[in-house]
Amino acid sequence: MPDWKLPFDRHSESATVLPGETQGGLGTFGGVYTPSILTILGVIMYLRFGWVVGNVGLLGTLLIVILANSITFFTALSVCAIATDKVVRAGGAYYMISRSLGAETGGAVGIPLYFAQALSVALYTIGFAESLKAAFPHINQLYVALVVTSLVGILAFMSASIAIKAQYFIMAAIVLSLVSFYFGHPVEETHIELWVNNKAPFWTVFSVFFPAVTGIMAGVNMSGDLRDPIRSLPSGTLWAVGTGFAIYMTMPIFMAMRANSNTLIAEPLIMQQMAVWGPLILLGVWGATLSSAIGSILGAPRILQALARDGILPKWMSFLGQGSGPQDEPKMGTLATLVVAIAAVCVGDLNLIAPVLTMFFLTTYLVLNMSAAIEGFLQSPSFRPSFKVHWAFSLSGAIGCLIVMFLIDAVATVVAAIVVIGIYFWVRQRELIVTWGDVRRGLWMALLRTAILQTDHTDDTKNWRPQLLVLSGAPTKRWTLIQLAEALTHNRGLITVSSVLPVGSRDMAKQAILEKRIRNYLQRRGVQALVRLVTAPDPFDGAERLVETYGLGSIVPDTVLLGDSQQSSHRDRYCQMIANLHRAQRNVIILRENPKLDQNPFLESRHRPCYIDIWWSGGMQGNGSLMLILAYLLRSNPNWQDAEICLKLVVTDETGVQAAQANLDNLAKHLRIGALSEVILADGRTFATILKKSSMGADLIFLGMASPGEVFMQSYEKLQNWTENLPTSIFVLAAPGFDFEGVLGEN
Missing domain, CATH: 3.40.50.620 (HUPs)
Structure with a gap:
């Protein structure tokens, strides 16, 4: 794979952007808060929020808002913890997950997340076309959506900075539209319907609404373009979540006071009829849908770029990791995203696309929360976030995501799990070599510590299995010994391949290098084994020393496997060693070929x-x-x-x-x-x-x-x-x- 990481590239692994630096890039307001809040206050709010209130009533809507925002809030806390522990570079959520749970998990979530962001472009441009058709009934909605999607893609391809600056004007239009709505008027005589039991089930309505609160990904995805991501990501994300929650908790009250449920369901642009000046709502709809589409088409290519640069994608797709210009803009990724978005536009149904996005985003949120929960639980010295979050909050967010996924659609959840697991094993079998560590080793160490402390020295016949110490010398010369050990254990017991080196033949550093070479040799031949080398005046003393000292707690080799002694001059010492191993209460197995x-x-x-x-x-x-x-x-x-x-x-x-x-x-x-x-x-x-x-x-x-x-x-x-x-x-x-x-x- 081409090496896109240049020594002084600010997107490289070695580059570090520290708080307080004046280096170019986006700030908290422009880089995180603005794209996040503009995506939160988007097409779902303008075109589907009335439908939500009409289907489940005021209390049902408030419950949906609280549940959805709780998941988003816990995820935002997890994002804050991870973001303040390490510099988050291009790729956003994918970068966080891959650096915490490994490249395989990052790829398994990152690829669906990319498609979720790419499909979001279609969601928002379809919403734009739908609102335009409501104002001008004679236009063709599909053609409008295709044209707008193409224009948004061209804008992002030409200049990301222009697209980002345009969001400030769009935010002003959204603020004016909300003011016009809140100071509006009823459209009919009605009474507040607290609970409504219409056609759409509660969790179906939830799945349609949930993409409205996933806007935090828009800010996270721009992490590689931030001037100070450690400071900007937490503050910008939490302010966006809080602002969106306040608006979504108050809007249903006004809607329930101004129209009955049937009207709210039948009229996608009911906000226009309630506003002081209706055109401002249209302006807000168009601005929100376009800004959200811009945010998604800026974020998705950056995820794709990070996936390609980390080697997650096949080698023939490595060109998607290319960057252009001083800002390293992913133009090839933008073109690919545009193709995906146009294909989704041809489907043309908001209610069909929104639940698919919900599953993708919930999967990402679940794994993000698990990353933060595991990091916090293990308490590794390397995990020192300045924004501290107890691991229980992150775990609660992960559990909430999983429960909601099953409640929305159990079949879709299982399908999503199969897709993620399939991608995981696809990435894993490629045996990628990465330059970063992850929490998996820490997790195994924590489990190992618990297991060792729980395992006492009492003989247990029910759970006995051979823990083999193989005195093989050089594995290449006595490979049959290792084959016998592998055949006896077959993933049930531990094998330690050992050798005794003459005193002074190698120093400690060279000995460690030799151990690594032997481990690699065993792995290439499909043998899972530990390796231990010692130095001793003669091989018999070394073997006895190994048996005496090797092991951890009660986990010690109980069976010694060695080859037959062919030299009569050494046989007396050889038999003495066997007697000493027997007195040390070890089983002895001798292979004679x-x-x-x-x-x-x-x-x-x-x-x-x-x-x-x-x-x-x-x-x-x-x-x-x-x-x-x-x-x-x-x-x-x-x-x-x-x-x-x-x-x-x-x-x-x-x-x-x-x-x-x-x-x-x-x-x-x-x-x-x-x-x-x-x-x-x-x-x-x-x-x-x-x-x-x-x-x-x-x-x-x-x-x-x-x-x-x-x-x-x-x-x-x-x-x-x-x-x-x-x-x-x-x-x-x-x-x-x-x-x-x-x-x-x-x-």
């Missing part, structure tokens, strides 16, 4: 079906139970789900074959792991002979190790001799004292 067979049972392309042999001895205590658990964990992995587990037991007395077979069958049935059983009569043969003949065709062979004692090295060497020239074997030594029978449900 046969390089002569060139066999890797953990490859996805291996032959099927596959066979796992468990050589049974010593009953359910210790090694027997752990081998069964490990075999079961392997088969619950999708790559091993067709594996056939076979319990094999050698007996020396022919009279005991039937009893042993019955006991083994009963055990396999009781354990519910789908294992077969086979009792083999020794008939004078050694165990080594029986093992070689019976397991030569297996893919994996499980064998238990004797508890470490004085002759442990000799017993280990015996295992090595037994499995020479056999397929991959796994030696298992269970930790002393742990109830593996309880894990299998034998208690």
